Amino acid sequence: MPLSHQDQVNLLTDILSNHQLDCCGSVSECEQLERLVKSLMDNNNVNENIKTVLQEIYEYSRHGIQSSDLDRYIESNQERLAQWVNNMNQLS
Template identity: 65%
Template sequence: MPLNSQNQMQLLSDILSNHSTDCCGSVSECEQVERLVKSLMVNADIHENVKPVLQEIYQYSQSGISSSDLTNHITTNKQNLSQWVTDMNSYS
């Protein structure tokens, strides 16, 4: 069963919140974030104001996938992660 845009936004928010709270994650989570963002960016139901946030999250996921120290990458972006979740929740 495919996820609708609301489910995708919630899943993305959950993953980012977990990264922020736990300051750790996995490459597979970053890959999941990448797939979610790609899907949301082409969805006409997504508010235009959230698309720049999604672009930032996409860059975060790309950097995380290729990072040699994922925990440090997540820790470095802790403040961004919290802000992105807040921003996404304000438009969903």
């Protein structure tokens, strides 16, 4: 059973929050972020204003997957993570 739009937003926000709070994460989490963002971007019910944020999160996940030091990469994006979590919370 596929996740609803709201479930996808909640999961996306949870992963971003964990990266922000824990300052660490895994490649599989970045891959999950990438899949969630792709699905949300393809959803016509998603507000166009949030698609810019989703594109930024997609780029973050792509760079995270390719990073040789993922924890350092996550730490260097703390400010962006906080902003994205805030944006996603406003969406839900």
